[in-house]
Amino acid sequence: MLILGGGINGCGTFRDLCAQGVDCLLIERDDFCSGASAGSSRLMHGGLKYLETGEFRLVRESAEERDRLLCNAAHYxxxxxxxxxxxxxxxxxxxxxxxxxxxxxxxxxxxxxxxxxxxxxxxxxxxxxxxxxxxxxxxxxxxxxxxxxxxxxxxxxxxxxxxxLSYAERLGLELLLDGETMHPASRALNHACVVGAQSGVVTYAHEGATHRVRPRVIINAGGAWIDRINADLGLETDLMGxxxxxxxxxxxxxxxxxxxxxxxxxxxxxxxxxxxxxxxxxxxxxxxxxxxxxxxxxxxxxxxxxxxxxxxxxxxxxxxxxxxxxxxxxxxxxxLPRADGEIGLVTRDHSIAELTLPEGPQVLCLIGGKWTTFRKFSETAATEVLTRLGRARQRATETMPIGGGRDFPMGADARAVWIAERSHSSGLPAGRIDTLLSRYGTRVDTMLPALSRSDTPLLALPDYSREELMHLLRTERVGGLSDLLLRRTSIALSGRLTPEVAQEAARIVAETLGWNADTTREALDRLPVSRAA
Ligand SMILES: Cc1cc2nc3c(=O)[nH]c(=O)nc-3n(C[C@H](O)[C@H](O)[C@H](O)COP(=O)(O)OP(=O)(O)OC[C@H]3O[C@@H](n4cnc5c(N)ncnc54)[C@H](O)[C@@H]3O)c2cc1C
Incomplete structure (x- = not known):
């Protein structure tokens, strides 16, 4: 299985297929959840306004999925x-x-x-x-x-x-990491790109090398770029608007x-x-x-x-x-699907367009959808794939927790107990554990061994620490400074990415990933820094 595009629909489909034991490769040309999935209003909503356009099925599905996310991703x-x-x-x-x-x-x-x-x-x-x-x-x-x-x-x-939804981009990443844990033969790559396709073989580039795969089915989860990805594969389409x-x-x-x-x-x-x-x-x-x-x-x-x-x-x-x-x-x-008329009235529902590569596999294009309904859309897409592979669904995802939402302490009392236990075992103050729990959910457990040895506050943003950022750099597929500051953390989104924070973070990234001065300067130049706080 090859999935092109690592927005929320690509991430969700990857996790669902991994849960069924299907080998998947996901290729994202930029960072995971850096397209529409980073640009949303961050509401998990039932879609009140779709009642006015008579899209009752979509409202019901959205309301159900919203409520499931409140349980499965209670950390975010x-x-x-x-x-x-x-x-x-x-x-x-x-x-x-x-x-x-x-x-x-x-x-x-x-x-x-x-x-x-x-x-x-x-x-x-x-x-x-x-x-x-x-x-x-x-x-x-x-x-x-x-x-x-x-x-x-x-x-x-x-x-x-x-x-x-507080940390949208992190939730997408956690789906991928969960998928790889459930099925280690699968892999999600960011900063990779498709070079071309011929006779059913897709060539892609990653970290300076080219690779070839012969997928049995391709999922095009490229969002607004679906037609462009189809063009890379040699298919001319006009599906998106x-x-x-x-x-x-x-x-x-x-x-x-x-x-x-x-x-x-x-x-x-x-x-x-x-x-x-x-x-x-x-x-x-x-x-x-x-x-x-x-x-x-x-x-x-x-x-x-x-x-x-x-x-x-x-x-x-x-x-x-x-x-x-x-x-x-x-x-x-x-x-959105290509449609005439007023843009505000184009359906926000999701659909799948089926195409076939010459001498190659089928390409299923995931069109439309909302953040809220990603699980259902991913389930539908995965079921389409399973049918084509002649395999049965092994696991449902309706009640499957996501990342740091697993065993998340619900309610003030459970949260206080959870924090007190970690504070005791790590030696970190309870307030610090509380902050980390809000940022990473129960995945904070994987970070605590490093932080309990030393937890050095950043000079320009003391509620983040040097070791915290280094942990993210080493374990969360950070390919660049903006991945770290815009998507693995909420530093930019919360309006705290000042030039001083950017400089300090860049020094940590350069040290951890072995960047030279030119690479570091270029990464800094591309950052959307906030006005000085
Ligand atoms: C302004 C706005 C507000 C919204 N508000 C909400 C909301 O409040 N609630 C809600 O539920 N939904 C909301 N949505 C809708 C929701 O954000 C999107 O429907 C959803 O994120 C789409 O996800 P996706 O994975 O299909 O697309 P994307 O997130 O765009 O992912 C597509 C990915 O494909 C990658 N890509 C492109 N070309 C290639 C290539 N050649 N090879 C590999 N990868 C490639 C891109 O980099 C991108 O990461 C909003 C959307 C917008 C824009």
Missing amino acids: VTPLPSILPLRSRFGGILPSIRRFLGGKASLTDRGSLITRAGLTLYDLYGRRVSALPGHKMLSRRALDARVAGLDAGVIGAGLYYEGQ GSKGAHIVVENPALFAALNGHMVYFGTRDGRVNLLYPFMDRVLIGSTDIKIDDPDAAQCDEDEAAYLCAVIAEIFPEIPVGEDQILYRFSGVRP
């Missing part, structure tokens, strides 16, 4: 109380009907009736796994007690729950305090839906939805960043958000 997926502000009682009914019937209609206001109906249906779809409380309708007074400073035109809100979405992470203590731990998911005057929620002591604001042809050209442009700052005034008019507060910005391209 946590409940997020969410607010849907209301500006009227009857607003949104006609536009909702129009959208439901496939028409175009902007929804600046979802009134209380339509919201109550939508959230009731949403609860029903989440009932099967049921890891979250049901919704409540809040009066303006009850809303003010939770979230302060909302626009005076808001008359109340729907309160419901989604999942928040991407949409770019950008986010910003801002330092705004007033907004952070006003949110009080809630996401606000609100309709804007231009008929879009935006969101903001507290994220790693900052506020995450997103997102745009812009048709794009070249996924390699996607970045959060100045005008998108300005739009995301300005739109907050519609919902929190008294809390100014300025571009000078932006600590980090990121974007990704939603791998």
Whole structure:
């Protein structure tokens, strides 16, 4: 089995096939989860807005998968109380009907009736796994007690729950490491690329050498790059039509305090839906939805960043958000199927396109999907492969824990006991173990032997240590400085990648991986550093 693309759908399919004992090679041209899977809003959500487009199957599947992730990846997926502000009682009914019937209609206001109906249906779809409380309708007074400073035109809100994914990129990596542990004959490579394919043999390059494989089936999990990967294999396709979405992470203590731990998911005057929620002591604001042809050209442009700052005034008019507060910005391209019409209405559901290489194996292209539904999509893809290999499924993945979510201490008491035990055996302070548990889940056990010998705080970022970074460098397939600072850790995403942090981390990387001065300087030049904190 050859899997091309190491985003969340490639990682999930790799793990599922490894669990069935199938030999897999995964090739990712950049780092794992560096495409759309790093550019998402990081919500494990049921997809409330898909009710309006009548995609009930997708909503049910998303709600179930969200709830499973709250159990299987409890180290990274946590409940997020969410607010849907209301500006009227009857607003949104006609536009909702129009959208439901496939028409175009902007929804600046979802009134209380339509919201109550939508959230009731949403609860029903989440009932099967049921890891979250049901919704409540809040009066303006009850809303003010939770979230302060909302626009005076808001008359109340729907309160419901989604999942928040803290370390998305790490979760993808953990799926790969779990897969390799379950089936050591399989291997996932980053910074590798396909050179070409002929007579069923695929040639790829990795670490300066070329290799050949003859896969029985190929999975193209290249997201927005699916057509380009097909071209590398010698197939001409026109399957994908991407949409770019950008986010910003801002330092705004007033907004952070006003949110009080809630996401606000609100309709804007231009008929879009935006969101903001507290994220790693900052506020995450997103997102745009812009048709794009070249996924390699996607970045959060100045005008998108300005739009995301300005739109907050519609919902929190008294809390100014300025571009000078932006600590980090990121974007990704939603791998949507090619379709005509309004980009916001293109389905977010997943599908598989089957192709065949001349004189070669079948190529299954994984189109669309959401982060939330990766397990189900991966299961479907793996089942397609098993059918072609004439093999039966051996293990289900519905209740399979992921990485540091295995044996994760649930609840405050269990967490305190877990931390006290590790603190005692390693000699590290309980507060430090607590931080590490939040970052790595129970995988922290593999790191503690090294840290108990010495745990030297970074000068520029003392809550990370030199030995912690060295452990990641040695065990987590870090190929470059940005892999470490953007994806194995949340240093960049949390807006703490200052020039000083970058320099200090670069010295550790150079020492551990044996880089020379030129390589180190080039890696530093490519980093998206934050403004000085
Ligand atoms: C702005 C935005 C917000 C979103 N918000 C959410 C959300 O809140 N919740 C949710 O559930 N979903 C969300 N999504 C959707 C979700 O992020 C994507 O559907 C999902 O990450 C797609 O994963 P993927 O593996 O298919 O694609 P990708 O993550 O893009 O992976 C494709 C991989 O293929 C690699 N690749 C490209 N060319 C080659 C090659 N030649 N050889 C090898 N590898 C190659 C790329 O480097 C990339 O890593 C959002 C998406 C965006 C863009």
